[in-house]
Amino acid sequence: MSSPLATVKKFVADLLLWQCFVVGLAASAGAGAVLDGTRKDVATAVGTVVALIAGSRIAKKPRIKAFLSRPGTLWFLFLFNGGTAVAMYFTMDGVKGVLAAAMMGLVSLGAAGGLVAGRRKKAEAEAEVGAVVSGRV
Numbered sequence: 001m002s003s004p005l006a007t008v009k010k011f012v013a014d015l016l017l018w019q020c021f022v023v024g025l026a027a028s029a030g031a032g033a034v035l036d037g038t039r040k041d042v043a044t045a046v047g048t049v050v051a052l053i054a055g056s057r058i059a060k061k062p063r064i065k066a067f068l069s070r071p072g073t074l075w076f077l078f079l080f081n082g083g084t085a086v087a088m089y090f091t092m093d094g095v096k097g098v099l100a101a102a103m104m105g106l107v108s109l110g111a112a113g114g115l116v117a118g119r120r121k122k123a124e125a126e127a128e129v130g131a132v133v134s135g136r137v
Contacts, residue, residue: 014061017054024051071118077111
């Protein structure tokens with residue numbers, strides 16, 4: 001059992017991590033409404049980096065990692081992001097549209113990789129159990 005001080009420290013650290021993630025997303029998405037020119041570009045870039053770093057740290061937490069590795073979640077991410085990538089490619093003009101579609105496509109391919117890896121693990125585990133049951137091991 002952990003001490004109350006350790007529990008409070010963990011809660012505060014998690015809260016700050018989530019706040020950094022949300023602030024980074026807000027800065028990357030909303031900088032154009034508030035700023036102009038170079039300051040807008042810098043705020044967007046910094047917000048994106050902060051959100052990516054905080055999001056990757058959040059994704060490593062056991063409960064989030066377990067949720068993200070579930071087949072249902074992976075199928076949703078694969079289909080939703082793939083569909084969004086196609087829609088972005090056809091509805092957005094120029095380099096921004098192609099780049100946005102490519103990034104969403106990468107997320108979709110990452111989810112597909114997770115589905116394939118999960119299926120492969122399941123097949124290996126079933127083969128191992130079958131070998132043990134038949135006495136080949």
